[in-house]
Amino acid sequence: MKETVVLYPSPGIGHLVSMVELGKRLLLLLNDTSFSITILISHAPYNTGATNPYIRRVSSTHPSISFHHLPPVSIPPLHSLSSPHQEALAFRFLRFNNTHLRQALLSISQSSPIRALIFDFFCAVSLEAIPDLHFPTYFFFTSGVSVLAFFLHLPTVHRLTSASFKDLKDTPLHFPGLPPIPASEMPLPMLDRSDEAYDGFLYIAQSMTKVNGIIVNSFEELEPQAKEAISAGACVPDGPTPPIYCIGPLIASDGQGEGEGEGRRNGGGADECLWWLDSQPSQSVVFLSFGSMGLFSEAQLIEIAVGLEKSGVRFLWVVRSPPSSDKSRRFIAPPDPDLESLLPRGFMERTRERGKVVKSWAPQVAILKHESVGGFVSHCGWNSVLESVCGGVPMVAWPLYAEQRMNKVFMVEEMKVALPMDEDDNGFVSSAEVERRVRELMELEQGKVVRERTLAMQDAALAAFRDGGSSYATLTHLAQLWN
Template structure:
């Protein structure tokens, strides 16, 4: 029988891409293993993943996708406004489907490991019942992993919700974290999403090991704190394997996240006509949306900055739990943006609707800056391309990522928000110009280029991440 590793991502293109790249990474150096990825139909719109899956199936046939049945969630069972609560419920109800899939795979292959997404905690029970070593793959960085592991300690020493606190928490290995910078889903102690977050953090130490998408040179302080056991003061820390950076491979992934659209091709052609490092790229992830008012402020700020720009614009969210709806319609740029904006900026700017191939854009010579929501995939993609950032977090753990990028690693400038998270046109103008023209922007660019070299070294032969992967593969081979 063959030896296989089964990967179980949570729904959504970001988590799926990370898992696919993990599978590719394993196969590149240890081709004797087979890789199966379990696909859960998403309970809310995350952008189409099927074009990406089709592309991977054709370019990497050694990765097999196993589609699980859809899980039906009665709408009345989810009271939380956070999509994480719905996600946790789906994953919990999915255990039977995961068990059946593993039993099917085990008929023709020896499963050496089950690697589950950070949101797929209930699958620990499935792995235990089938005697399959189960690992977590933490798709974010070591900063968030430190927070996640330390979270039960914070929970046990506080009684109020983070949203009601004006204090900083001191977590080993990272700068002090203000209560409001915790993930939005964890801010309200009474919310279902908070309970899911806490449950996942409490059970993560049960895993056989934790794989994290980072590398030693990028996050030495939080990694050391985790490995020294400081983030789990009441119990042993599982082995931690830093195996990143794992980012989307540019080869054969045109369909990822939005399809090989003519607009996507046109924007790359346009970028190739712009001067070196002259364009600032603004893109905010598959779930990143702004109000109509905020979109106008961004447009005004960009116009006043005088900088060349490529901006991906999506429709504003609807009022009623928009994350559960189907994909939003294509934005009407004339209605959303200031009158005459597109004409006035057509010689130095390009607005793309809905989606652009982020990895391809960041790799272009003309791109000199990136205004990002600080999703971890986006952060790693920018670092691997050597593109400095302006950090504008919107959801999930992105405020923590901003804290790390700005204060600890100094690879980004912060986008300063007013009360309620609104950013004025004046702030957009200032930050974009500062990144592209100032001495501080130049220093950030130089640090980012140096970290790009460190990322390459980490996954090269003898690099820290390659050594960690070898340690893991040896464990699987020994059974």
């Protein structure tokens, strides 16, 4: 009877891609034809990126990975949601999904003994559905070790203060193993402790010690201080710390990366990007892309365009339509942009010799591995950070949502693989700042220093998965625990 490891990602293409790559890595490592991966797919009532094309491609190329689609669930209407953050909606949805999750696990176990259940950390509420199902359970943490250290210590911080992070403003907060982080840089949904989304994240943090271990998509050499602090028990001073397994970097192996599927409707856009890069000099192009959920206002898009034009730097820029002003559509993917109406008049013509603008999507992993790309302006999503490190491409950190503001602090101050993009008090970035940072990254000494550090981390990332490397050894040990 074929055994299986069940993976349960939270809705969202970035989380799904990481889970699939974990499944591929396990299959490659175990090399066991009596073993399979089952991935549970839930159908959320909000924009998660276009997952269906990706699922079809994985199904056709990896027969030992199967996808089990959970039935749709009904949740309260969006207008009843008190929080403006999609994370609050996700937490509600995942709780309503628990009945279907339990039924799926019981059904799967009748034909395939379950070696382990690995679920996305967003799915912490799933523990409530399986108290009597006796197989090993693990969190899969799709961000880095540094963010994990923050979450493990969050219940302690919550207990010791009654203030919201937003009220602490720029007060530096101290977490074991991390550089000081201004309170204003906490994830946006967590700034107000009365917000429903804050409650959801606190619940996750409190649940993290209740599993057999936490699997992290990172490697020890990238975040050694955070890893040491967690392993020493400093982040959970009043309780046990579960084992931490750094098994990354897991990045999309098919060259797609964050935003997969979103731009497939653009036909030959992927080939067009790579053909254009083929004609550019080595390390001369700065790539700008902001993930499957990264949206800018029209005014901000204009500032980016002006800054790029003034910089004189070659660029490849992925542009998405601005977010809708209709609140009822806040969790719905926007249509492809009308570039001529969004960008400054004549911009496309004036920059066509040294720049390329593409709509909605580009093959990010393949681009970051291309010889012509010398820099990346990124939203600091963790998948993008790992993809850039693995490509040896230094970054400008421009965070937009989720934990990205914290990632920026770690990338600039701890990992030293990025320069910061500075914004005003309203979160707006001027064209002068865009011009300055792009030129620093691509032409000046600041960029050279960050590039050398990124190349060193690229070597460490490659070494981590070689036989005897840190991630290879960790994943091997983890798999042995399930035999």
